[in-house]
Amino acid sequence: MLDACIASVLAGGGADRVIVVDNGTGAVVGDDVELIRSSSNLGFGGGANVGFRRAAELGATAVALLNDDVEVEPGWLQPLLAALDADPRLGAVQPKLLLAGTNPVLVNSVGVLIGGDGAGTDIGYREPDGPQFAEDRQIESFTGGAVLFRSAFLEATGGFDDTYFLYYEDVDLARRGDLQGWTYRCVATSRVQHRVSVSTSQLGERARYLQERNRLRFAFRFGEPAMVRRAVWLSIRRLRWNPRRTHARALMAGLGLAPAALLARRRSH
Numbered sequence: 001m002l003d004a005c006i007a008s009v010l011a012g013g014g015a016d017r018v019i020v021v022d023n024g025t026g027a028v029v030g031d032d033v034e035l036i037r038s039s040s041n042l043g044f045g046g047g048a049n050v051g052f053r054r055a056a057e058l059g060a061t062a063v064a065l066l067n068d069d070v071e072v073e074p075g076w077l078q079p080l081l082a083a084l085d086a087d088p089r090l091g092a093v094q095p096k097l098l099l100a101g102t103n104p105v106l107v108n109s110v111g112v113l114i115g116g117d118g119a120g121t122d123i124g125y126r127e128p129d130g131p132q133f134a135e136d137r138q139i140e141s142f143t144g145g146a147v148l149f150r151s152a153f154l155e156a157t158g159g160f161d162d163t164y165f166l167y168y169e170d171v172d173l174a175r176r177g178d179l180q181g182w183t184y185r186c187v188a189t190s191r192v193q194h195r196v197s198v199s200t201s202q203l204g205e206r207a208r209y210l211q212e213r214n215r216l217r218f219a220f221r222f223g224e225p226a227m228v229r230r231a232v233w234l235s236i237r238r239l240r241w242n243p244r245r246t247h248a249r250a251l252m253a254g255l256g257l258a259p260a261a262l263l264a265r266r267r268s269h
Contacts, residue, residue, distance in 0.1 A: 001195070002068045006033055009066065014077035019054055021047045044144065045160030045169035052159050056151060064148045069195040071100065072146070079190040080148040083136070091153030091182030092174070094142040095190035097122075098129060105129040108194045110186045111139030112171060117230040118219030120171050123186075139184050144170035146192045153182055166207070168214035175222045179268055205246045212238070212247060216254025220261035 002020070006029060009018055019034045020027060023041045036050055048065055055063040062084055064077065076095055083093045097108035107129050109122035122143060124133055144160075147170075157177050160169045174184060203210075212235060219231035235251040 002027055002029075004071055005066060005068050006030070008071040008073075012072045012074050012076050014075075014081065015064070016060075017055075017058065019051050021051045023047045043162055043165035043169075044167075045164055046162035048144070049159045049162055052149075052154050056155070061151050062148055063151060063154065065144060065146070066192075067145045067194070070097070070146050071193045073191040073193065076190045076192060077148070079187045083185055083187050084148065084150055087183070087185075089181065089183045090150065090185055091157075091177045092142050092147050092149045093185045093187050093190075094139070094147040095192045096129075096133060096186065096188050097143065097146055097192050097194045099126070100193040100195045107133055108196060109143045109145065110137065110188070111184075112141040112143050112174075114141060114171060114218075116227055117234045118215045118223055118227055119231075119234070120168065120215075120218075134188055136188055137186050139186050140178070141171045141174035142184050142186075145194055153177060156180055156182075164214050164217070165210060166203075166214075167211045168218045172218055172221070175218075176268075205243050208243065209246050209250045209253075212250030213253045213257070216251070217257045217261050220254075220258045221265055 006018060006020070009015055010032065017034065018032070019036060020029050022035060022037045024038055027035065029035050036054060038047065038050065042050065052063055062081060066072070080093045080095060084090055094111065096110050099106040099108045105128065107124035107127050109125065110133055111123045112120050113123055114120055120141065157173060157180065159173070161172055164172060216231055216235060219227050223231065235247065235254065238247045239251070241247065
């Protein structure tokens with residue numbers, strides 16, 4: 001899967017350098033790719049931040065982040081770069097993510113919406129790709145699965161909060177950038193094929209735990225009181241569903257993170 005991702009980037013054109021951050025898996029790459037190995041699993045945000053710092057050392061003005069379970073289509077990068085060049089307020093632009101191997105072609109994401117309960121939802125998920133997804137659009141948040149960042153945006157925000165470990169670090173970053181005046185856009189002519197959740201399927205119930213815990217944390221950090229109430233109530237309702245123990249652990253962990261999240265909210269204002 002990683003080989004296919006790298007091959008698509010090299011063939012897709014436009015990238016000056018390809019960097020792979022290995023979170024302790026023992027990945028093997030070719031000589032045309034720079035490999036940075038971590039001695040432990042830093043999580044999605046932590047691993048990405050390692051790559052961002054290396055790109056900054058190299059003087060990059062823009063950095064594309066890709067999951068290892070995506071393959072980019074030829075010419076994917078140029079429309080994203082053009083969008084950044086056209087609007088200095090744009091901190092990040094994401095391509096149109098499509099579900100790999102679907103017929104008819106189905107959308108994975110053209111941006112992310114945050115619901116009233118703090119849950120992030122991919123816009124267009126599993127809808128047929130058609131005229132309604134052919135135009136560029138402003139988005140409130142991007143997906144971390146495939147996105148191009150302006151380096152100045154990463155410097156201003158500090159990149160991902162790696163204490164999330166996995167899930168919601170992308171919408172957290174988007175919201176922090178929004179508070180600084182940055183905007184985001186989905187560029188429909190840039191297309192990426194995504195094998196959804198292939199990388200995280202091995203986590204089992206831990207994935208559910210992290211999703212629930214981090215949704216609560218995000219709501220406490222950024223949500224209005226109504227969102228916080230809905231977020232907590234959703235977690236309480238989920239105690240009726242399997243895996244109940246995982247949901248209970250996530251609820252307790254999310255509540256435990258509330259004081260720090262509320263303090264961070266106060267400081268940001």
